[in-house]
Amino acid sequence: MDDSFEVFGERGGKTINDPIHGHYTLPDYAFQMIDTPQFQRLRDLKQLGTSYYVFPGAVHHRFEHCLGVARLANKMISQIRHKQPELQVTDREEKLVTLAGLCHDLGHGPFSHAFEEWLLMYKGIKWHHEDMSKTMLSHMIDENQIDMEQEDINFLKQLITGKERESTREKQFLFDIVANMRNSIDVDKFDYLARDCLFSGIKSSYDWARLVHHCRVIEDEICFNAKEVYNIYEMFHTRYSMHKRVYTHRVVKSIEFMISDALTLADPYLNISSAIEDPAEFTLLSDSILKTIETSKDPNLKESRDIISKIRKRQLYGSAGEVLVPPNQHEDITSVRVEDIIQHDSSLQPNDVIVDHVVMNYAMRDKNPVNHTHFFSKYNPNQKFLMQKEEVSLLIPNQFRESYVRIFVRDEKKVREETKGLVHGRQRLAAQRAFNKYLESRNCNPSPLRMMPDPVTKGREGVIHQRQLHF
Template sequence: MSTHPLSWLLALPSRPLRDPIWRHIHLPEPLLPLLRTPPFQRLTRIRQLGPTHLLYPGATHTRASHSLGVFALAWRMLLSLAEHPTFPHLTKEETLGFLIASLLHDLGHYPYTHSLKDLVLPDGTTLTPHEHLSARLIQEEPLASLIRAAGCDPLIPAAVIDSTLPTPTPHTPFLRALLSGVLDPDKLDYLTRDAFFCGVPYGVQDIDHILTTIRPTACGLAITPSGIPSIEHILFSKYLMYRTVYWHRTVRAATAMVKKTIYHALTEGVIIPDRFYLLDDAGLLQLIPRSAGPARTLIEDVHRGTLHTCIWEVPYDPSSPLHRAIEHLPTRIRLDTHLARTLFPNAPDHSIILDLPEPLIFETDIHIITEDEHTIPYTEARSVFTPETVHAFTTTIRTIRLFVPPSLADTRPSPRAIEDTLMEAL
């Protein structure tokens, strides 16, 4: 009987961790100490979907459980790919580095991450990408020593997560493509896990079938023609999850309220970015003191479940100068103030909130292996999901909304009055 190319990995002593999605996750014992470190334990106190539980009560799962799920799928993916002759000859250190990267890839995530994707700091910069923070934490204590004790240079998993770092091994680009791509373990877990805990059927992926259709290439992954439906399913699942969960009107209300609180706290110097990084959900509220002013009431309302009401919404139109202006968060805040003072003179300036989700990308950058063993881009394969269709996914769900306190919902201005007031302020 032939020996599996990664038989040494299968022989490592491991401990099963129970998971509602992937059942038993067998974590090698050398990696168990990583779970007990403060950086990983912080993820147990950060909800994966932020305030989404206000709409879907089951959505209280954490970044930690997601991270373990990504590790489980990364493990299964490696074992499947290693059985193919085109699988690169990874060293034991590279293999461990990839698995450690999959486990620790979210260490640098902020609380309420979905509220902060387009947050602009007072100096015009944006928040440090979570990938950079994850890589930094991996190379610092206590994680660095534990990773070395497990038999891996910390720079290897750090460089897999953060593509701006130098490539410490020849196969780092391949491992990066595995961890972040069309069929990456991160996306396969979060779509399936989020759907499960929200109680919706849209995101569940056919992992077993996907693992039988993927093939290793020098650039990462390709799939056989029988895997094309898996790509289509992921694309449509992502669309439906954004339409019904991530960008649902109620979730966007909570997201916009949190974002505005943090924006004001940062611009007014109530908190500084260095203190903001690496908080958990509860720490964020504690960091913003009551002296922060009226804007603090927004995040307090979110914690109480008292959300703003949507009184106006329009599909985002990239050809509209007004809509393009609303994309810029500081401009959006200025327009909020103008709306409040013009149309809602008795309301606090901070209580009127325009919201526009960040641009969304549906990844299709994967190749299909043809019957004659050549590869073609997915966009050239026979699929109903043409580039035009995929582009339409974003245009049909990206919406500008105006949120106001529930007490103002019954005195809403007409849509024409709102649009005219916004145009006046440009």
């Protein structure tokens, strides 16, 4: 039984049974925030947004994730406090770190990160859920008359974002626990990777529990036992793998774009985007917005309802190709716009095509986060040092970022030919050919895994073969 569980047994609190962490207890002060409309809203936000439409087991929500992060944040700070009493961690610091883990995702919108992309792509609004989490935190405290000093509220907001750490006199290692801007190793990542892997059915080999257990503070920084260095690489590889296989799955992205279009068409009548300016309205905004549109009889929402109906019928936007961008062409290819594609085919209109830019990395853009992580040896636990990847394994990658450009077509008119089993989406094929011409002009080759073959091709004997194309 861990120390935090025993301590909470003495102080009170409530016990939670969780598929990731088993039985654990959160203190009473956490439930002052959990039992509010602002936090309970997280029950209506799926953790993986549109991934649920492809991975039907991914039914978990931001609510249980935030509880799990609070549990891990408390476990880590309690362990540090117990093992290193010289750090003089206070009850206040333990409480605020725990609450930072609990409240770090208060600001997520419908369908999680897809909402942020919608605001940027369709409304031109640069909006981040971390900033909204700070707004929602203040609103929650005021509306529910939670007794907190303003100084503590300000520090709690800093712990949630992980920013402004240099401008405070608080202990710096406290910022490494929930939102670690130093190397991105934090309890938020520990929980969401374990939870997302479990519910999406993806196997993971890294062990987050060892990272929580084998850490200590050296020179105001959380460091890890050197024997866990490969485990940390496995964690970042798991994150990359989840982005590649789940979060940016092409069908997930197709449905995401369809929901974005539905929100765009409904926004003038439902004022969805204006909710970010009013925390009271934002409290009422969740994944249920689709049902609000779908069940409305308002004729102004018909186009939006039609898109949602197509999602239900699996009439999705089609993928017309993708390219893995060579590192030396990253800036050139990733800046491609719709206009750059459609200029190669006069039959395409700007609204026919969607260009999707996908960037995957080890959480620090093109850098290796382990190069920013300090370790210690059991023989000298008070001396921190860096480890080069060549000291760990010769099979660790040299590149820590990859970029894709994908092309989707809306194909709203469903222009198709059906002759003797041949199904040919004209718009989709036109977009693919235009994309290929664009790539040829940049001396770049599309991915053969995402190439839709021409519906009619000649075999070796000159005989015409027809290919069934699956949408």
